[in-house]
Amino acid sequence: MPYNLTFPSGTVQYYFNSQFQELDEVLRDKTPIIITDKNVQKLHAPLMEGFPIISLPPGEKTKSIETVAFVGERLIKMEATRKTILVGVGGGVITDLTGFIASVYLRGVDFGFVPTTLLGMVDASIGGKNGVNLGMYKNMLGTIRQPSFILHDAKFLDTLPEQEWSNGFAEAIKYACVFESSLFEKLLSHDIQDFKNSPAALQSMIQRCAEWKNKTVLDDEQEQGSRKLLNFGHTAGHAIETTQDIPHGFAVSIGMIISCCVSERLLGLPSEVRNLLTSLLEQYSLPTSIEFNPDQVMNILKMDKKRTEEGLDLILLEKIGKGIIRSVPFQFIYEALVSFSNETRH
Ligand SMILES: NC(=O)c1ccc[n+]([C@@H]2O[C@H](COP(=O)([O-])OP(=O)(O)OC[C@H]3O[C@@H](n4cnc5c(N)ncnc54)[C@H](O)[C@@H]3O)[C@@H](O)[C@H]2O)c1
Numbered sequence: 181m182p183y184n185l186t187f188p189s190g191t192v193q194y195y196f197n198s199q200f201q202e203l204d205e206v207l208r209d210k211t212p213i214i215i216t217d218k219n220v221q222k223l224h225a226p227l228m229e230g231f232p233i234i235s236l237p238p239g240e241k242t243k244s245i246e247t248v249a250f251v252g253e254r255l256i257k258m259e260a261t262r263k264t265i266l267v268g269v270g271g272g273v274i275t276d277l278t279g280f281i282a283s284v285y286l287r288g289v290d291f292g293f294v295p296t297t298l299l300g301m302v303d304a305s306i307g308g309k310n311g312v313n314l315g316m317y318k319n320m321l322g323t324i325r326q327p328s329f330i331l332h333d334a335k336f337l338d339t340l341p342e343q344e345w346s347n348g349f350a351e352a353i354k355y356a357c358v359f360e361s362s363l364f365e366k367l368l369s370h371d372i373q374d375f376k377n378s379p380a381a382l383q384s385m386i387q388r389c390a391e392w393k394n395k396t397v398l399d400d401e402q403e404q405g406s407r408k409l410l411n412f413g414h415t416a417g418h419a420i421e422t423t424q425d426i427p428h429g430f431a432v433s434i435g436m437i438i439s440c441c442v443s444e445r446l447l448g449l450p451s452e453v454r455n456l457l458t459s460l461l462e463q464y465s466l467p468t469s470i471e472f473n474p475d476q477v478m479n480i481l482k483m484d485k486k487r488t489e490e491g492l493d494l495i496l497l498e499k500i501g502k503g504i505i506r507s508v509p510f511q512f513i514y515e516a517l518v519s520f521s522n523e524t525r526h
């Protein structure tokens with residue numbers, strides 16, 4: 181049975197721990213068109229048989245305004261109307277794109293998600309932020325609109341490449357750091373293989389993370405305050421992601437360590453916390469050090485949307501399980517970046 185969550189911008193029916201085949205019942209009298217990527221389509225073709233499908237090239241480059249135009253034209257050819265429901269079956273690229281297209285096609289049609297990556301299940305499909313990139317500017321065009329349903333089928337994860345598991349766990353570790361020390365403990369006592377071997381533990385971890393994200397979005401859908409907590413590790417992470425081509429979860433992993441360095445300087449966070457987080461990240465094959473140029477990263481941070489006159493709003497840790505939003509002077513951030521980059525070099 182689904183359970184409903186009502187946000188200011190719409191109600192989402194959640195089907196956790198479900199099967200793709202249940203889509204028939206979820207969709208009932210609606211006319212679906214699946215939007216997916218070619219990897220997912222190839223690996224899970226039998227499941228999607230019988231559905232009209234628009235299949236796109238995999239990868240972040242697909243999340244573009246050109247794809248929106250391409251899909252829009254396909255939808256016209258397929259005679260999609262206001263009765264159509266677009267179903268995004270894929271990772272965050274596909275769900276972000278599907279939500280955006282559904283928000284603007286015919287001034288808005290219904291949409292739902294079947295996230296197929298761990299990152300999609302614990303993060304990207306949740307919260308109603310949809311969007312595409314504009315050149316090098318990530319998520320520059322977007323809307324906030326909730327899908328009418330989110331259905332999880334863990335079978336999709338059977339085909340997920342190892343690196344995508346790590347990417348998803350970076351976000352799970354983020355929730356644990358910011359919200360819940362017992363989730364941190366649970367993650368410490370497992371690794372990727374354990375979770376693959378134990379569907380029940382995996383399901384409960386996914387659901388817990390989804391609950392944290394939902395709760396945060398319910399409190400602050402428009403990101404005026406507490407939703408910013410979800411940015412833990414992301415501000416510095418995005419800056420590093422801009423300077424070098426590394427997967428998102430890897431950048432967030434480094435970003436979380438940098439946030440700990442800043443927390444040590446500003447809040448007196450004990451260095452043991454950083455050591456513990458470092459070992460947890462390594463347990464999930466995530467990087468905890470990287471060579472980078474602090475001046476270059478600092479210049480990118482100075483252009484961040486979240487900058488104020490004197491510094492940046494960063495998410496810091498008071499302790500494991502308790503993140504806080506703090507305006508941090510640029511000087512503190514720079515010193516933390518320099519000392520972290522020196523440690524990395526030695
Ligand atoms: N809207 C939000 O709130 C939000 C939050 C976090 C991230 N995001 C966005 O999500 C995107 C990243 O999501 P992602 O990591 O899922 O990326 P993705 O969609 O690119 O998927 C990663 C890779 O895994 C493949 N894949 C997907 N499902 C698979 C499966 N079951 N088996 C095998 N391969 C599979 C894809 O083809 C792709 O190559 C970014 O664009 C990011 O901006 C959005």
Ligand SMILES: [Zn+2]
Binds near residue numbers: 351414428432
């Ligand atoms: Zn992220």
